[in-house]
Amino acid sequence: MFQGSMVALVTPMHPDGGLDWEALDQLVEFHVKNGTDAIVAMGTTGESATLNESEHCEVIKRVIRISNGRVPVIAGTGANSTQEAIDLTRCAKEQGANAALLVTPYYNKPTQEGLYLHYKAVAEAVDIPQILYNVPGRTACDMLPETIGRLSKVPNIIGVKEATGDLERIEPIHSLSEDGFEIYSGDDSTCTDFILQGGHGTISVTANVAPRQMHEMCVAAMAGDSEKAHAINEPLKLLHRDLFLEANPIPVKWALYEMGMIAEGIRLPLTPLSEMYRSAIKDAIGAAEVNQEK
Known part of the structure; x- marks a missing residue:
């Protein structure tokens, strides 16, 4: 259902921490103009862990309204409470999101069976396409390819964002999953090779800064043009x-x-x-030769 460069959108805030709705609107327009293939609202990069449920739903609603069908919107709705994940996913569906992205429950470290039952419960409760999200470096919980394969058979569960950076996981996920199950990179450093090896796209932090380059890299990689994809990716490293x-x-x-x-x-x-990292970020922006349409 989704492919290419999907931005894990930041949530703009004023210096006092209040949500900056005008800047959010401008960011959505920025991504539409620069070819971003889908917008992920309220994921990790969107500071989902620091917003309350009302704010969370309002950001999703706003992104959907401003994008106005010009680009698909995937709503981050994961939580470490199954009921909270159901509530957030239901909100996303009500607001008109195209899909939901659900991170593995963090902190409480469920078993593989617990993960299976958690995601199955959400999928059965809310009729919206759902994408699993495995990022053990943040959650202390690694969803194994075997569990992903089991979940690929559950209606509504259409894909996984695999953010381990381990390219060797692509093949077993493919082989254990249902036909048509989509696999997205969640690791910018390896996403070019991830797509060249059969991934369907990337849910990207870098795309916030360089959306056009990330889109163009994904187009080349999905076409199997390794030389072009790596050439576009080189300045982004x-x-x-x-x-x-x-x-x-x-x-x-x-x-x-x-x-x-x-x-x-x-x-x-x-x-x-x-302060110690600011010059490095400036240098990285310069090296990327970011030239987007604002």
């Missing part, structure tokens, strides 16, 4: 690396602030980017 010098989304929000696109707002316990 510093961004892929340095946007994680501190916990995401700290660096990417500062990069967008430096580019004049959002205010320097972020919510505790996250803090603005440390």
Whole structure:
């Protein structure tokens, strides 16, 4: 259902932490103009963990309204409580999201059977396409390919965002999953090779800063043009690396602030980017030769 460069959109905030609706509208327009293939609202990069449920749903609603069908919207609706994940996913469906992205339950470290039953419960409760999201570096919970394969057989579950950075997981996920099950990279540093090896696209942090290049790289990679895809990706490598010098989304929000696109707002316990890393982010933006239409 989805392919290409899907931006894990930041949530703009004022310096006091209040949501900046005008900047959010401008970011959506920015991605429409620059070829982003889908917008993921309220994922990890959108600071979903620091917004309350009302704000969470309002951001999803706003992104859907401003995008106005010009680009698909995938709503981040995962939680470490199954009932909360159901509630957020129901909100996304009511607002008109094209799909939901659900991170593995964090902190409580469920078993593989617990993961299976969690996702199955959400899929059965809310009739909307759902994408699994495996990012053990943040959740302390690794959803194994065998569990992903089981879940691929559940109606509504259409794909997985695999953010381990381990390219060797692509083949077993493919082989264990139902035909048509989609696999997306969640690791910018390896996403070019991920797509060349059979992935359907990337849910990207870098796409916040360089949406046109990420879109063009994905087009080339999905066409099997390895030389062109790697050539487009080469100037982006510093961004892929340095946007994680501190916990995401700290660096990417500062990069967008430096580019004049959002205010320097972020919510505790996250803090603005440390001074020691700011020159590196500036250099990464320069190396990427970011030339987007604002």
